[in-house]
Amino acid sequence: MPRVNEHHLAIKGSYLFSDIAKRVKAFGEANPSAKLIRLGIGDVTRPLAPAIVRAMQDAVAEMGRAETFRGYPPETGFTFLTELIAAHDYAPRGVNLTPEEIFISDGGKTDSANIGEIFAPECVIAVVDPVYPVYVDSNVMAGRAGRATENGRYERIVYLPATAENGFNPALPDRHVDLIYLCYPNNPTGAVLGQDALKRWVDYARREGALILYDAAYESYIRDPAIPRTIYEIEGAQEVAIELRSFSKTAGFTGVRCAYTVVPKACMGRSAAGEAVSLHALWFRRQSTKFNGVSYIIQKGAAAAYSPEGQKQVRESVDFYLENARIIREGVAGTGLAVYGGTNAPYIWVRTPRGLGSWDLFDKLLNEAHVVSTPGAGFGPSGEGYLRLTAFGSREQTVEAVERIKTRIRL
């Protein structure tokens, strides 16, 4: 039998979502008539915008005719899409990117997991705690995490706690790190970074020779014009940051699958011999060798999100979820609980009262309000004492859930 990759055996089983499923199942069996409302999952529920539906219908029809059939797409994306991205998502914010600096992929999860491949296993990574688990798990698989410790962390990863005490704006690492994963608007806390806070990170990276992997999957939820939509709004960021984005939460593409990653040509790494190496060239080679591009049909759908009609429809969906976020935020705050996020972000981060654990409040919400949430402890040790609620439900269910929390929960 061939030897397996030991690093893949080093992942601590995350039982978060299966634990949730088990408790929900047990509750359902004990309370068969209870009507559960799920505010735990970060998945969208609104249908695709009509402009996107029409564009994909047309693209499917094109693929069914000999004259317009298309075979292999370019591995890094069609220029009809990368040009739209550069023109709509970056140029209006004063950021100049060429279409070749934008790599189309099937998902932000895929990209955030794969991007680590181009870096040396010795690189030290830093993550904000609580954290989107893929950043950590993919680095465990790459052999970059070291041993698991008893407190739910890994030895070689630098954790940067983000809690109410520091306003969810973590301190800079107290030692040298090579790669820093940042996600703003943040999953799970809903925190955002203003110009100065983001500049602090870019300055750190420039000073330390570090690289920022900036996950901006939720940027379309930013409505405050003073908050940067892209890290490249900070001067010098193109030399020290790769930005990851997705159509999942913007255009409702969780079931459609399209995302993109920006690797500016100015971004450099170094070889063992100390020579500068273009990260753009490395990522291009990685994607050309191990990926065959995103379906023409899907890329046409993504492109339609930039048409005047598509932009309007997509914005309406995001507005809808933001209104849900407001309803949750204000409703839950009305119960006396401390609530964070939910402004310029689809996630609401609730502090548990009186030293209650994440799972205790989860159980209270489940048993007393029949509302499913996500315990903060599932996102890392600093998530203990918090709970995540999401704004992606229907209006009716969101209003009903908040009403139940307000009237049924005894804190």
Added chain:
Amino acid sequence: MPRVNEHHLAIKGSYLFSDIAKRVKAFGEANPSAKLIRLGIGDVTRPLAPAIVRAMQDAVAEMGRAETFRGYPPETGFTFLTELIAAHDYAPRGVNLTPEEIFISDGGKTDSANIGEIFAPECVIAVVDPVYPVYVDSNVMAGRAGRATENGRYERIVYLPATAENGFNPALPDRHVDLIYLCYPNNPTGAVLGQDALKRWVDYARREGALILYDAAYESYIRDPAIPRTIYEIEGAQEVAIELRSFSKTAGFTGVRCAYTVVPKACMGRSAAGEAVSLHALWFRRQSTKFNGVSYIIQKGAAAAYSPEGQKQVRESVDFYLENARIIREGVAGTGLAVYGGTNAPYIWVRTPRGLGSWDLFDKLLNEAHVVSTPGAGFGPSGEGYLRLTAFGSREQTVEAVERIKTRIRL
């Protein structure tokens, strides 16, 4: 600047397709009125089957309605598709697979490149030479190849020459190897393996404790009922083989993007401590962590290829390409050149005459017949002295190309 992955720097630039593009461009500039015919690229040209088009149109419409909208797909595929695959592609050949042993992905290239992640870097790999370059390049990137040698190979990879002299049926490795990449019907030689020849490999793997990565992307081109369509037709293969398949060349999905990989639950690797480790569990974890599944729309299109109407239409397309293959094979053989493959396979492998090099015959075809081919040397040292032609063109262009080769080429 962060240290980069040195293994990614170790890849020898493959200039095959850019070299071809350069020569074609130069030819076009010197001969602006020449009508080029491209028989070099392994990409399909026939439109999608009407049943598939209809299924994807319906799926797009479903995604546009709130009642039928779907978010994240299961990371390993919808059971509506994995059940169809088990029932249609395996059960009729006497192979019992459960739907969970079938993992849906966005492409065979992706899977053949990613599957190596679950194995230790120390594993010794064997490839048939000539070879589909992704097997080699992905292993170079994983640090499994060692240094490049002057003869166009890598030090730690075991190459198994497949030439006319051994009937394109390579000898077993003369030393222990851990992973063996086999592709049948073969790209680029068009060779197929009968029951006995395939059994020899399964027996070797069982004896040596090796694992076979069996790329069956072209299995739908097999029309001889005596030739195995899947490696699992060989007894005991489920313990020693992972099979990769794709809808690309079957249902014309090169631009649609859907494939699948079978990892039987009986397939085991071993840990450093010598314990047996389920490869199914490892691949499940890898896919769940680093991939978010294939679009619902695309999977509905793939499922439609199994409807009675879809099966008939897909078979007609494959028949069409097989007829092209026959035209090329017989036509080129009529010129006195030795021709291999092209029966039960979409690739025709042409031997260059009188010790001519691959590139010499390439140039002759380009300059004298205005036909673009692929020089065999681009697939590995044992491809030198051969040329690949593909059956994926239109009928008119295929007939015309063969006519030109017959009448214009002076050998």
